[in-house]
Amino acid sequence: EADIYQTPRYLVIGTGKKITLECSQTMGHDKMYWYQQDPGMELHLIHYSYGVNSTEKGDLSSESTVSRIRTEHFPLTLESARPSHTSQYLCASSESGTGQETQYFGPGTRLLVL
Amino acid sequence: AQSVTQPDIHITVSEGASLELRCNYSYGATPYLFWYVQSPGQGLQLLLKYFSGDTLVQGIKGFEAEFKRSQSSFNLRKPSVHWSDAAEYFCAVGARTGGFKTIFGAGTRLFVKA
Numbered sequence: 001e002a003d004i005y006q007t008p009r010y011l012v013i014g015t016g017k018k019i020t021l022e023c024s025q026t027m028g029h030d031k032m033y034w035y036q037q038d039p040g041m042e043l044h045l046i047h048y049s050y051g052v053n054s055t056e057k058g059d060l061s062s063e064s065t066v067s068r069i070r071t072e073h074f075p076l077t078l079e080s081a082r083p084s085h086t087s088q089y090l091c092a093s094s095e096s097g098t099g100q101e102t103q104y105f106g107p108g109t110r111l112l113v114l
Numbered sequence: 115a116q117s118v119t120q121p122d123i124h125i126t127v128s129e130g131a132s133l134e135l136r137c138n139y140s141y142g143a144t145p146y147l148f149w150y151v152q153s154p155g156q157g158l159q160l161l162l163k164y165f166s167g168d169t170l171v172q173g174i175k176g177f178e179a180e181f182k183r184s185q186s187s188f189n190l191r192k193p194s195v196h197w198s199d200a201a202e203y204f205c206a207v208g209a210r211t212g213g214f215k216t217i218f219g220a221g222t223r224l225f226v227k228a
Contacts, residue, residue, distance in 0.1 A: 006157075031214075042220040043158075043204070090157055094214075101214045102148065105157035 023091030137205030146208035
């Protein structure tokens, strides 16, 4: 069982508010990812990190930002939430250097912006 | 560029019946292949993965998948479905393209009839 945690699990917030979605893993994985998933739809990679102080944008453009100050922590921030940000956000992590990276996922944060 | 296609948006099977979920991929070399399962409101859980070797891969919860290079397929099977298998199933392909990138299919939602 992978040890990767996301908080909050559910969040309802008004337009214009700043929010931070937390993601932590206790496996010592170098790589971490954020995906956005609309109901019944595929996952879209929005951010990833290959290690501390390394962050990259993913395939899907996102107004969110991320930081990676510690290996185990990869928070995602929206400076000003909008209804179009309503979605589920999934965090994942994987080992590196093995050539066989398997991603382990957190339970997700379901965000509703009113 | 790599891609994953899951042709069936949803499938309904009776409890106790066999199951096969289809997955086709596009990639120029031998890919790494994954199946994940997602229960409602949850993150993704790894069912099984293929990296090399035996093309028939056993996973958790009684699932198996077979890699067929000639058909670019990695179909997921289970001989007897249980009601608790109702969930969304995602096929994913990973490849070394200047780093390791994982692409997820759109998912197949499985409904189980009593």
